Amino acid sequence: MSPLVDRWQTVVDNVKQATNLANRNTNNVQLLAVSKTKPVEMVEELAAVGQQHFGENYLQEALAKIEALKHLPDIHWHYIGSIQRNKTKDIAQNFDWVHTIERAIIAKRLNDQRPDGLSKLNVLIQVNIDDEASKSGCQPNELESLIEEIMQYEKLQLRGLMIIPAKNGSDAFVKTNQLFQQIKQSYPELTMWDTLSMGMSNDMDIAIANGSTIVRVGTAIFGARN
Ligand SMILES: *Cc1c(COP(=O)(O)O)cnc(C)c1O
Numbered sequence: 001m002s003p004l005v006d007r008w009q010t011v012v013d014n015v016k017q018a019t020n021l022a023n024r025n026t027n028n029v030q031l032l033a034v035s036k037t038k039p040v041e042m043v044e045e046l047a048a049v050g051q052q053h054f055g056e057n058y059l060q061e062a063l064a065k066i067e068a069l070k071h072l073p074d075i076h077w078h079y080i081g082s083i084q085r086n087k088t089k090d091i092a093q094n095f096d097w098v099h100t101i102e103r104a105i106i107a108k109r110l111n112d113q114r115p116d117g118l119s120k121l122n123v124l125i126q127v128n129i130d131d132e133a134s135k136s137g138c139q140p141n142e143l144e145s146l147i148e149e150i151m152q153y154e155k156l157q158l159r160g161l162m163i164i165p166a167k168n169g170s171d172a173f174v175k176t177n178q179l180f181q182q183i184k185q186s187y188p189e190l191t192m193w194d195t196l197s198m199g200m201s202n203d204m205d206i207a208i209a210n211g212s213t214i215v216r217v218g219t220a221i222f223g224a225r226n
Pocket of ligand 1: 034036057080081164200201202216217218219220
């Protein structure tokens with residue numbers, strides 16, 4: 001096994017172990033391999049051993065990889081970077097998932113620009129759960145109006161929430177899981193509300209213990225970024 005596949009297998013095993021420890025079904029936690037800054041060859045190597053979901057932050061870099069790997073139909077591309085207005089068209093045309101919606105205008109543009117031939121774009125709302133000035137994401141009290149806006153869009157499938165918690169140990173995971181469950185109760189019409197994107201290389205265990213359904217792991221799989 002190559003060192004890359006070896007590290008990936010270790011992460012796959014760790015995700016499984018954390019899921020079992022939390023008494024959760026291993027089908028309900030997905031590993032998103034965050035390949036930002038890493039070459040397309042590494043993505044291809046992991047796709048060959050069965051990794052299907054890849055996350056990217058930088059649009060131009062991501063588009064080049066998506067183009068280079070378009071012969072691999074099983075790859076699902078997730079956009080996890082911040083979104084400016086002028087990026088929405090490329091995102092709507094090329095990705096399967098977007099984790100980082102924080103404003104209604106971005107959702108509207110993604111909906112308008114999603115090509116007819118493609119399936120619905122799966123979207124998550126990013127929440128600034130620790131109320132950090134430097135962080136992106138909507139405030140919890142903005143969620144309701146954003147959800148009601150996105151529910152109207154035919155080409156978007158609202159799946160859940162995403163967070164990047166503050167570094168200094170917070171109760172972000174617990175709070176986000178509570179919000180996630182409350183929304184599920186309040187909006188029974190959200191039939192595909194099933195996704196909580198939280199947990200990265202250093203905190204995926206605690207995220208899984210608190211209900212995460214997608215862990216976004218870069219460094220532990222691909223090694224440090226320069
Ligand atoms: C880079 C990045 C990750 C991966 O972080 P690691 O600590 O390398 O696992 C996850 N989520 C987002 C939003 C990122 O930008």
